[in-house]
Amino acid sequence: MEMPIISPSMVSYADELNFNQLLEDLLRNKHNGFVRITSGSYEGYILFKNGNQVAASYDKYSKLEAVKSIKSVIQENNTLIEVFNLKESPVDYLINVNKPYLIESSDDVYDVLNELKKSDNDEIKETNSNTKSKYLKKELENESKNTTEVTQFIPKPVQNEPKPIKRETINQTEPYNEDKSNFISEKESKIESSNSEELKQSTSSDTKEILVDDTTYSKEPKSEEEIQIQSEVVEDIENKSIEEESIDRPSLLKKYGIKEINEIDVENILYSYNGGSIDDNDIEKVELTLMNKIKKSILGIPKIISAEVLVFLENAYELSGNINIIIEYESKGFFSRMRGESRDTENLRRQIINIAQIEIKKSFRKYPEIINNFDINVEIN
Amino acid sequence: MTRVIAVASGKGGVGKTTITANLGVALSTYGEETLVLDADVAMANLELILGMEGKSVTLHDVLSGDADIEEAVYEGPGGVKVVPAGISLEGLRKIKLDRLENALSKLVQNVDILLIDAPAGLEKDALAAIAAAQEMILVTTPEVPSISDALKTKIVANKLGVEIVGVVINREMHDKTFLTINEIETILEVPVIAVIPDDPEVSRAAAFGEPLVVRNPKSPTSNAIMQLAADLIGESYQPIEPDKKSVIAKLVEGLLGRRY
Structure with a gap:
């Protein structure tokens, strides 16, 4: 039950208190508030309005069952009983909040x-209140x-x-x-x-x-x-009450907006787990596709006479592999070489690696991080 | 025969690692040779809960191929054996999850129960942890998103041939706002084997790097976990009741900063 956090007006262990007498007193005094009963790890409440018990909960129980449960623990010496006082208007609010527990x-x-x-x-005392x-x-x-x-x-x-x-x-x-x-x-x-x-x-x-x-x-x-x-x-x-109790699974799923995962989704999840999104049978096709794409892009670079691209894929838990690129570059004149051919070659190597990485990323758009699984080697002749 | 039990949830932050750590310690106290393996290599927390951070060899090293699994086994609280995942993100890329299966096959030779703290979600690391187990405990809170993710995890686990032992409902608050035990059982089609109450003591114990079942065995959560452990191995458990103290004694202890 939803109850406010306030200081109790009375605290006692059950064996030090006559619980029945307490109920009598609360009734006689037209008590507004609640009683908290704590036994071990379980907790229960009885809400009072004008001395009458209007709602009860104990552990997972409510109403009558809650009171029965409370009855079973009020004789135990580790049961703690606390009385909390409230005004009438907060009690009305609590009644409204705790409707499922109303007696x-x-x-x-x-x-x-x-x-x-x-x-x-x-002995029951006369109460004409x-x-x-x-x-x-x-x-x-x-x-x-x-x-x-x-x-x-x-x-x-x-x-x-x-x-x-x-x-x-x-x-x-x-x-x-x-x-x-x-x-x-x-x-x-x-x-x-x-x-x-x-x-x-x-x-x-x-x-x-x-x-x-x-x-x-x-x-x-x-x-x-x-x-x-x-x-x-x-x-x-x-x-009606039986229907409410035995609410079926589809209704519950609908009630809480929970979607059942379908067979295809499960298969997809497991397929990806079992070795990447590429089937072993298709691995050669992927290699070929990557070869052609990378080669085509590389040949777009000026002064490259020819290019050979070799892709070796390994389809383990994650797709990985080696890409070896061999290119033939148009030789420069003597003076050009003197001015610093080695720097140009290094730039070309980087450019080719970038092109290869872009092609891999384009081929696996959903998994851009796959690029880290590839070793790219470039040989320039 | 060694029981390999994965503790999985689907959704993160439901208390899976806390339950795994405490369950491992609880099983150890019953005399079961128990090993807890933190398979959450990306978000490792188990060692923090058990106060075992900073170990030199971890599962990271094993899955990277830099160490053998036996080197990563440490003695934890209550005699439980622990394989920490390693909190550092260094070398995370080097990890090969296919090495997990080999590592587990070595571990099962020396223990009665191997508990795997599976990562949240259904990524490869989570699936590798679930697939490596024979049984699975599904942890959820009584909230819709948590139940929804638990349902997905359960279905995938079934497909992987893993037997679902049951559902543990964590952070139960007896609040009508959330799903009831019956509703959770109906939706997940799995029995609820334990209900762990919401307990601030759990956070306190984690802050001290001590499992709750050791730090505060009288707390409702400790009792619930001990009961779960007992049920798993067919033992009986008598809950430990809190001490009966006068209100004044409690107040004095509170003022002095002592909790129990």
Whole structure:
């Protein structure tokens, strides 16, 4: 979860602190802020708004799973708990930023938190500050009773219930859910959270109100049509969430704009690796082409009577080779030779080497550095 | 039989060399005779991470034909053997990559695991390093460009007949902005074998020229790398938990400049 870097108002190891009591206190104080739980290399957060847990993450988990994971580490002595205070407006911003971690009011998360509290047998104090705390208390009381009492709390018929808020409890009490056992999967919590949004639209009161006033919805029998529509909605939502989970590879590649390398590109890469872009069979042709090109260019120099160019290529990991150039140069008169023929010869040699290099570069435009692989020798007669 | 494992990535800067160096040290601590070879002759960094720079004979000399591979093997931290690439660019042109294969054939005679730190990209030097291996570990960060390049590397490696052991996701930040583990597995079609968290300790260790698994074995990154090493050789590993200290003790240590 995205959280601001601020100083904690309280820091303690889990074994030195009653975590359940801390949750109680935060609820009572209508805490705005977050709690960071660090255990070993893993880190988790619970975001609070007005004392209510609105989002949770732990390691790679979010929502309900995150709270379950936190539950598993709060008894460990190396778990560090830090409480951070925030104002209400930053909390709203954090809720907006951390949408994937938001705990829907219909999630089973409250049960888990109750379990946390139950483990220490803490007494639940009366909190009339908000409706959610009432619900928490009722749930705690119910869980401490036997199953029969639970059935009183959630009256029959269960299929009349408009929301899949607490499937686990319903399963214990009603065989009807066997028909819909296929609904109850690992993705249950997601379905429930999504479903609650749709149901919110279809009902006049919000989820919180329904949770508190449990008798209102449970006592209202509904027609079979309504039940069927509702089950279809649940199925649709389930299908949607399954589709989201099992996103296929082509869609992912498209989503992230990743292009799959095609067979030809792979072949080209490997071809270049296996010994240059020239095939062994073509090596003689390349030699001949280079010979002709260099020779033609050299013969363009004035006073060169004839030129022989010999190219020997070696096609190893990189193309390399030797180029021997023998030219016949028109002899000068005696006085010209006296004035410094040796300098002219040296200039001519350089000129020929330059011409040969230019021809090689022109032949391998994509690999100009290949010129370093050639030894060029010039003999002037 | 010696396992020759290339650590490759496609994209540069994903932490490939850091993982190779630390993995090599980790494997050594399990008693495996491990040799780490820096095949990144153009951009050698392995010796910096392991604090072994300035060696007289390096892979550069071997590939230039000026030295034998045995002369370029050095003892590194934790008993790992290291063949540094040589940081100098002198003689880079003299290098013949076809000599790498011969060099490796000599090295495998005396070690259990040979880790090759392959250069980034798919140029000849990278391909030579990958082709010389039997297995490959693909390193990537959970970012799109990194995954994209890793995919190319994986396909080319498959063509070269190299078995992909798995993907190591480096610098994981639990950030929804980036790709999830499932998405990475789906795209690359390779299992994720380790997730290394983003850890500033890695940079600190590199600055000191000390592998992280030696410098800070309690860090999450060290634990993840040790676990990866254990998984590679079928060992079990119990993560080392950080010391439990009071907040005041930590503050005092922080003020005194001690990290652990």
